[in-house]
Every structure is written in C-alpha cells, then in structure tokens.
Amino acid sequence: MSFLFGGKPQLSSAEKIDAALTEVEMVSDMFNRLSQSCLKKCIPADYREGDLNKGESVCLDRCVAKFFEVNVKVSEKMQGEAAMRQGGAAGAGGMFGM
Amino acid sequence: MDSLNPAEQRELSSRMEKKQMKEFMTMYSKLVQRCFDDCVNDFTTKSLISREEGCVMRCVDKYLKGSERLGSRFQEQNAAMQAGQLPGR
Numbered sequence: 221m222s223f224l225f226g227g228k229p230q231l232s233s234a235e236k237i238d239a240a241l242t243e244v245e246m247v248s249d250m251f252n253r254l255s256q257s258c259l260k261k262c263i264p265a266d267y268r269e270g271d272l273n274k275g276e277s278v279c280l281d282r283c284v285a286k287f288f289e290v291n292v293k294v295s296e297k298m299q300g301e302a303a304m305r306q307g308g309a310a311g312a313g314g315m316f317g318m
Numbered sequence: 319m320d321s322l323n324p325a326e327q328r329e330l331s332s333r334m335e336k337k338q339m340k341e342f343m344t345m346y347s348k349l350v351q352r353c354f355d356d357c358v359n360d361f362t363t364k365s366l367i368s369r370e371e372g373c374v375m376r377c378v379d380k381y382l383k384g385s386e387r388l389g390s391r392f393q394e395q396n397a398a399m400q401a402g403q404l405p406g407r
Contacts, residue, residue: 237333239331259388267356270378283392
C-alpha cells in the first residue's frame with residue numbers, strides 16, 4: 221500500500237507493536253474457535269481410551285480443512301456483497317451525474 | 319509488515335508471553351470444565367470414584383492430543399492459505 225502514497229507510512233513504535241499483536245491475536249482467536257468447534261464435534265463424551273482413535277483423528281483433520289473452507293467462503297460472499305453494494309451505489313451516482 | 323527494532327521486539331515478545339500465559343489458563347479451565355461435565359455426574363459420594371477418575375485422565379489425554387493434532391493441521395492450512403493468497407495481493 222505504501223507505494224500509493226509515496227513514502228513509507230511513519231508508524232510509531234506503539235502502533236507497530238499493536239499491529240503485530242493484532243495480527244497474532246486474529247490467528248490465535250481463530251485457532252481457539254476452531255478448537256472449540258472441532259473438539260466438540262469430533263470427540264464424543266465417552267472416553268474409552270486416552271488416545272485419539274482413527275475416526276476421531278480423521279474427523280479432526282477434516283474439521284480443520286472445512287473450517288478454513290467456510291472462512292474463505294464467508295469472506296468471499298461478504299466481499300461480493302460489499303462490491304455489489306458499491307457497484308450499485310456507483311451506478312446510481314452515474315445516473316445522477318447524467 | 320514493518321520490521322521492529324530490538325527494543326520493539328522485546329516489548330512485543332513480553333506482551334505475547336503475557337498473552338500466552340493467559341491463554342494457557344483459559345485452556346486449562348476449559349479442559350477442567352469439559353472433563354468434569356463429561357465424566358462426573360454421580361454425587362452420591364464426596365470424592366471421585368475410580369471410574370470418574372479414569373474417565374478424567376483419559377479425557378485430558380485425549381483432549382491434549384486432539385489439540386496438538388488440530389494445532390499442526392491449523393499451521394499447515396494457515397501456511398497454505400497465506401502462500402495461496404500472496405500472488406493475489
């Protein structure tokens with residue numbers, strides 16, 4: 221982005237650290253939510269053995285993959301919607317411009 | 319991302335450590351709650367009966383292994399996603 225405005229944006233130390241922390245937080249928050257859902261969905265409440273059995277392991281693997289897929293799908297849909305709204309607004313603006 | 323100077327790096331890692339400590343405590347209390355809810359349902363005795371204790375031990379084992387597995391899958395997916403996204407940026 222910085223190339224758009226010529227120089228590098230001058231961020232203060234505090235801002236840079238906050239930005240880095242926010243990024244880490246977003247990832248760890250996503251992981252926490254994923255863990256909560258996948259452990260709940262894949263591990264039944266009867267603890268017959270302490271190890272993960274085959275079914276549970278495969279379920280966890282697939283759960284992670286699907287969680288990411290849902291993330292991407294939702295983000296795409298929201299972006300599409302935002303673009304459509306902007307497109308609509310621009311169209312309306314064009315009409316007014318006439 | 320802008321690179322951080324050593325002082326900023328130190329500040330960042332100290333704040334991350336605090337966060338990690340907090341997350342660890344959260345994870346611990348969630349684990350206690352889950353294993354308690356799933357394993358302990360009989361209140362005719364005051365202390366854990368052997369079946370409950372065994373259940374709790376297996377629950378903790380399974381939960382930790384599950385989290386570990388989720389962690390590595392998550393890292394793989396996250397890396398793949400970031401690699402896939404870069405050309406688009």
